[in-house]
Amino acid sequence: MAKNIKLSVDAMGGDAAPAIVMDGLVEARLRYPHVKYLVYGREAEITPYLDKHPSLKHCCEIRHCDDVITGDQKVSQAIRQGRNSSMWNAINAVKIGDAHGVVSAGNTGALMAMAKLSMRTLPGIDRPAICSLFPNQVSETTMLDLGANAQCDVHNLVEFAVMGACFTRALKGIEKPRVGLLNIGSEDLKGTDLLRDAAEILRESDLDMDFVGFVEGDDIMLGSVDVVVTDGFTGNVSLKTAEGAAKLYTEFLRSAFKSSLMAKLGYLLIKPVLSKVMARLDPRKYNGALFVGINGVAVKSHGGTDAIGFANALGVAVDMVDRDLNSSIGEQITHLNFVATESTQATKTA
């Protein structure tokens, strides 16, 4: 376990900021007593939480910023006008060495753009990706890109595979994670140039992964592989589809359990085991998406999460700093054999 980890936190990002951020820090303080936080935002709004939770005074240092990047702000505008914002300053704290990693529940596009601008990408990485976990029947599946790059070329996909494998190894200790490229079932469509080229490079490179070739959408939650690699358009749609399916199931079950006296009684009896199932599927458990490929640690929390969810996002940052993910990516990327192909097609122009 690491020593002296310091994270910078954007206290003003997310739907219920700074409340959920500060309550999340209270939870995180219990889990990670060795971690300190630089809390960026409007001092007048943040201070009351330190008065309410005196324990935070030992681990938090408030750094006042006047401005807030809103959720609907355009990225270009955020970049131009956001230099006094809590988001920019929290990110920049990592750049200048004040913090080891940054966590924000704010505007995803702005956070990614600012992180790239301030910290830059890792050597050898063309584009960072959004990387997170999905529940599966056995444990969890790492998936990327979840929305940073709607258009990807062969190199992007290959680099995502390397980064996803390193992330999974760092997080779970799996020496050679099983990695699959997301594709569709029809044999004739399988392995179009872009995906075939990416698969060829991954097969021919000497990497710390078990590259299994192509997988399909249902493999994500079946747990057939440890890492699923795709472009940001497909990944985002897949993530949101899974969220929609989970909501549908939960909603149907909720209304069924209330629909008769017998069902209500039955619900009381199954409630303990049902809570365990729901805990495994709880979106808060999977909160905290890593911007992998950034030369630093940057984690995005869902904007609508609560304190527990935000603490989980802080936990992702703690783990990644602790396990020095970026060194492992830097080492693996040198093993890529890019000579095999010259394809630079985009997966989508959409």
Add this chain to the structure above:
Amino acid sequence: MAKNIKLSVDAMGGDAAPAIVMDGLVEARLRYPHVKYLVYGREAEITPYLDKHPSLKHCCEIRHCDDVITGDQKVSQAIRQGRNSSMWNAINAVKIGDAHGVVSAGNTGALMAMAKLSMRTLPGIDRPAICSLFPNQVSETTMLDLGANAQCDVHNLVEFAVMGACFTRALKGIEKPRVGLLNIGSEDLKGTDLLRDAAEILRESDLDMDFVGFVEGDDIMLGSVDVVVTDGFTGNVSLKTAEGAAKLYTEFLRSAFKSSLMAKLGYLLIKPVLSKVMARLDPRKYNGALFVGINGVAVKSHGGTDAIGFANALGVAVDMVDRDLNSSIGEQITHLNFVATESTQATKTA
């Protein structure tokens, strides 16, 4: 209700053919007593089912074919060598006017390729799409393309929107179905050229739909719109992701209900209401994907379905023949205002 509908059926397609096909016909005979079937396949394998279910003798005519297109056969090979196959001959029955529509649980790629080759596409339609229903919180969402076209241009997406709206109107009687184009959340990525151009054409054309603009992956199962339009790569991944999520939920619940004596008792009490929920989510309910845009009615059943599922696929064909979907598409397509854009970019080369 229609008169004298005749469907051609590929008795040899699917994992458990011809058993599930023939058992599906028994079920369909009860539901659609006015429909007749031309049953293509190996007579020696089919006849025993007619002896077992004498009711089938009144509605089925066997047409012997020596060959079977297998699930793993390449499309190009199926096309070249499949002229004596049950699939080709069932399709061709529609082409030559012997049947109003065809249903097969066989190789999707071969079925689509043969249907295009034999029946051709509707006038004004560049490419057919695979169209089916997803459950949502209110009723069902029509979604296309589910995998026929990994690469789509602006015209394809616009035509999918028109066809999806016509399908939904024919099936459900919704006069102006709400139609959304699938996109991802980030504001800066929203409305890239391809999707923006498609949206513009749909907004500017005088169509029988309520075009709502962009939707995201979670809208599919929330039921925010009646029709979700996307390319075949994204659509297929989304479909399979939803299937994977459903399996995960079902599996988690199943094991939870068996995990203690109290849970088992509770399960007995909630079983009646749970069965209703499961019935709404039953994949068999959504079996039968229409190849919309084909100049004829062609329906693909899931290869692993059972008799109930296959009967549902037959039901899709009956509905589409009955409601004359293709005339309505032909009329709507003339309202498209394609002048607005010249974009012909592919959504993916993947």
